[in-house]
Amino acid sequence: MLLFIVLSGVLVFAAAATILFFALRPVTLRVAVGPPGSDDAKLIQALAQNFTRERGHIRLLPITTDGAIESLSLFSQSKADLAVARGDLEMSNDAQSVAILRKNVVVIWAPPSIPAKGAKKSTAVKIKSLEDLTGNRVGVIGRTKANVTLLNVILQEAGVSPSKVEIVQFATTEIA
Incomplete structure (x- = not known):
């Protein structure tokens, strides 16, 4: 009977630990950005590093592309959760603005x-x-x-x- 109680306690603890692990695990968002070395890519990389350092609930995974058109292509193919692009480019119908960081000059x-x-x-x-x-x-x-x-x-x-x-x-x- 004692063995049954100990095993039940271990199973309850393992189940609670598993639930906490999945509940507290950060969400990773894939961000298509390009071209490499651009101000946009540097900004997204800095944000990703900051989110990781602060151990928040969101992580960013930059996906480097050749430019905004390729970023939008990855977004429309659901290969990226977010895309850094310009407002004058053709976007998919389900695209929504999350943040406008600057205006075209x-x-x-x-x-x-x-x-x-x-x-x-x-x-x-x-x-x-x-x-x-x-x-x-x-x-x-x-x-x-x-x-x-x-x-x-x-x-x-x-x-x-x-x-x-x-x-x-x-x-x-x-x-x-």
Whole structure:
């Protein structure tokens, strides 16, 4: 009888320990983010490390992708629980915003005209508004299609046909 009581106590203790283990185990969320080394990837990695260090109920598992389009693809295939992406990209119908960390910022620079050979003064700046971009070449930083799509939307809103503007893409390492 004593052996039965001891075994019953051990079984109850084991069952309680198992229930506590599964109840208190942290939830791991897979986060698709990219490209590698980007500010977004660094932020998600820092959040993941902070959650782990604080031993909270949530853990983040960063899944590195080549960019936001690939991140959304993993999300739509249910291979990621969260995805870091831009609002102007096509998202699946069941996607919801969890956090908006920043807004898109578009900067358009028009350098002063370079003086012709032999001339002492540079000519006046020819581009003073978006309409003046017609017939000119515009450089876009970043190799993703999303950046060009965003520029095309801006041009269309300004009444400029995107087909009349030459668009050249540069990697972030080619800015100079």
